[in-house]
Amino acid sequence: MRKPYQLDRLPLSAEKELTSLVENRRAYTLANYELSIFETYEASSLVPLRFDDLVIINMIRGKKVMHLQDDKVSFDYFPGETLLLPEYTRMEIDFPEARIESPTQCTAITVDNVKIREVLNYLNEFYPKKERSTSWSFQLEQFHFSNNEELARLTNRLFQVSLSGDLHKEAIAELVLKELMIRIMQMQGLLVLDQSKSLGSNSSVFSFIKQYITENIAEKLSVDKISNKAGMSKSALCRAFKNELGVSPMEFVIRERLTYAKHMLRITKSVKETCFSVGFSDVNYFIRLFKQREGLTPGQFIEQG
Template sequence: MSSLKTLTDLRHPALDTLVENRRCFATSQAELNIYDTQQYAEWVSLRFDAPVLTSMVTGKKVMHLEGEPAFEFFPGQSLVMPAGGPMYIDFPEATAENPTRCLALALSGDLIRETLVLLNEFYPRAETGETWEMDHPNFHFSNDEGLYQTLLRLVSLFREEHPARELFTRQMLRELIVRLLQTQAREMLVERAAQKATSHRLAWAVEYVRSHLHETLSVEQISEQACMSAPHFYRSFKNELGLTPMEFVTQERLRKAKQLLCDPDRSVSEIGMEVGYSNVSYFSRVFKQQEGVSPTEFRSKK
């Protein structure tokens, strides 16, 4: 199976520069830029005239954004920036043998607005008065599987010389925008669930899940807490957060398990019980499916 690294490999080895060497693939709705850096550099300035999604492929960057503390940027992570937003970038580990590679996808503002109109008309948010907006500047997050697979298909399409490439990429770009909006909504809801719980049904559901991870949970049980029918709750949750209620339960269980695994005095079976898995073998299997390593292997790497 292709990876972002494979799909973004140079077709020709020649580089114009060792710092942020750029390759560009464009359609009428977006511009895909692939940047490679092969030597140490600091405070490299970059900005785009359109909203942009940047996603790390290899190596490590340190990002400096206006009004925010610097942060490290690794493969598997992405950043959404508004049009004109300045970025200043350090490349502390870039070498010819281990280059730092990042893709930057500049998106048409018109396409974003069209997608928002469609979402608000046909897939309104759960709470009255809330609308879909791409309104969180400098949004830094970890890619989920759906977003990663969408990026893979988009990069492949941009590089493919297909006569219908314009049509194909337009549809995929819409999907990407929807997934970005859902990711943003999910991160914001999870981050602010405690503050919003008394006035937002999905936030209440998130808080309920978090405080009952050790128990057996079902869609029916959670929907009752949110004062919604099970079918309506399921649709609203999936529409707004981009994953099902039970996928969210698993995500939260494993998030807490990873925190607890940092304590060497806690056994794997004890941690599994605390996050809702009475069978340690099942806990280990689910953990490895989602994280790529077993709980014990995860702990040994810490």
């Protein structure tokens, strides 16, 4: 499993600030959003929670078990992961490991609907998607994901600004929040592609490229080859990837190779065979890259089964 980028821990509430041992809340309200910091100090079950606006939830310390929409969806929730949920989503939360000496801590960033529309309108006007029939929006079916480095950096920055006494915090926070929302939409776009199996009626240039990469994963791939196959100039291809997915074409190739590498490691049980079968030419480089991205070596991945 990919090693998540955990967020910086926030200071815990002082004892005199505690009004409850379950989901004790501190709130920091700015013009376009509100940051809430929740802490729980004792094991609890089915604690209800709901927000009136779209909410970005980040786990900071400990573990929770989330039950969404009357228990139709349940999952463990750990540090390094983010949830993006629409307004009025009903949640019930278990805190199986919360203790006085090791409380859970999470944050909730509720974003004003006016700000969301402003950001979406800006993107659709100045950075329209490659397929004109689609537009920028949050893809709420992709609501649970691990942080990447960029999401962790921006979220930490938003926390710092929100808790600071900076004279210009409103202006700075607006810029950081805007970028954070864009990066979340790009992350969701990558997750949609990760789950796409083949070209269909709703295919895009990205799913076409993904299929081409998958079918030629062992070959030497380049921006030239990919752009020619997609019928695009190199500059147009790179711009489309950076604008809509937040990565370069060759970074996307690496992601696809590592995804396929995990599949091959389970089958072949061989690091060397997997390395060459997914298009890497240097075993040592493959091992270093795999450990950097996944948090363990290919050999350790095999041992985990």
